[in-house]
Amino acid sequence: MMAAPTSSRPTTFYLSKVCQLFSFPSLNHISLKSLPWKKVIGNGMASMSAKARFGWSKGGAGLLESPTFDQSRFDPTPQAEEGDMGELRDTRGAVSGDSYKVLPSDNKYLKSNKRTLSLLDQCLTMRNIKQIQSQLIVSGTLFDPFAAGKLIAFCAISKRGDVSHAYLLFHHLPHPTTFIWNTMIRAFAEKKQPIKAISLYKQMLEKSILPNNYTFSFLLKASVDLSDVLFGLQLHEQIIKLGWESYDFVQNGLIHLYATCNCVALARKLFDMSLNLDVISWTAMINGYAKSGELEIARRLFNEMPERNAVSWSALITGYAQVGMFREALELFNEMQLAGFQPNHAGIVGALLACAFLGALDQGRWIHAYVNRSGMEFDTVLGTALIDMYAKCGCIDTALQVFNEMPERDVFAFTSMISGLANHGQSAIAIKFFGKMQKEGIKPNEITFICVLSACSRMGLVEEGMRFFESMSATYGIDPGVEHYGCLVDLLGRAGLLEEAKKLVRAMPMEPDSYVLGALLNACRMHGDFEVGKEMVESLSRRSLDHGGVHVLLSNMYASANQWEDVAKVRKGMEEKKVRKVPGCSLIEVDGVIREFVVGDWSHFLNEEAIFLLLGIDKQLKSLGLDDDFISNEHFSL
Structure with a gap:
């Protein structure tokens, strides 16, 4: 641990104190909720030489000696092969190997061919980029820091580039600058390869290259993708040591990291200490509280924001949808548009999730039309959300149309489609979709098998269901869970x-669990096996899983056999145990307004007319020979 300096300057004193606080001998034994914090002063600290302030003679390598930096946690970035030099030499087929040799030291700062580099923005393919690279080799300017930096940046970050080729160029540079190191770290972080980004950082420190504020902003993004709060804490310590903690995008990166990794208390302490809060800082905190389920605090922060953007609105909309507050999610989505903000991808997905649960078909169709008008990227996440919405709102044909229009389909899209088909009585087609999924080489997950087994159960396909169940572990290495056993018991x-x-x-x-035993109890009801039914209820009672629905199911079993004394005993037992069935609830959209109907609620002024109509429908259904269970008298009881 670093000793506190005796300097009288307050900035140095506070910086040293914070370094002490974050130089933990072992982060594995630190309680994140009890970490101490101090305010660090001074934007100007970052411009001072780190070596001068801390007496380091090893540059970035000194950070590797920090007691909190664990080098062994990340595999090194794969090294480029020496034979790959031929690709660099022969990008056009007419460049001699000698022209690629490292220039003598007196030509180290040879002026770059700026006219050639200016053509980069016009490149449409990697072939064009390699032609420019060949010109730089011929002119002897490829190793010039400016030329190399611009070429590598274009290859690594541009949509028309190739990060593997950028790394090949980077690997053969004799002296990459900090800018070039940052470019490669950023490229791997943005392309969801966080391990490679962090491994490059380790190599950077080993070569005694000091990181700067940009380095840490990219590394913090990699930490978020890994959900690695331990490495984030290591970075935080190094950020403080080097004096970059007061830069806005570094602060925001730290707040976002802690908020995303369920360390909301740490994120809030940083947030409260920050002097230059912006919309990104506020949004990161709102997102953190929303993900942790603290929607009241998230909404309070949202209301206090001095300015908002589409990301801020979407963070709260998604938070509401994820905790089941679907009505609030849709209301906020509508408020967002009234405030003049265009919904982004995350907000659209959250709103579609709410529409699916509420049955808000008109709103869902409007969102779909907006997606088409705005030209929003139609990725698998958005496509799956649309499929789920249409399927749950009763439009299975439209869901199928969306599925067929998706440019790419993943396991979630297939699973949503299989579930929708099974729920709409098209179990045979659902099982065919499972076969189609296998032919396309997409591996099913646990949820997929729940949907397929449910489809088999509805059709009575015992052999197929058993075969799917056995293939979970034998073919796909998935251990069946209690839900899968429940589906098989139901089948x-x-x-x-x-x-x-x-x-x-x-x-x-x-x-x-209650689902498995409940499935067996329902089978007993269907086939009149009262003894096993009572045994299941007793088993559920011993496990404290005897909720109201279980007792009602047993009561209905006795009622169907006209055993009214047993019905009375079950009802009396429910009263003694104070067990109540949770009232059923239905939602329907009428003229764009979501209306809710709850069992036992007689407050609506048209209630008598509704009951009269339902009884008429019930009579017609029975005249067609449909089972009495289709609409039971339970629906009309007080």
């Missing part, structure tokens, strides 16, 4: 194979 129970279902429950590698 066997619906097919009348109660003994097989009971054997499966007894052989489960985990304790059965």
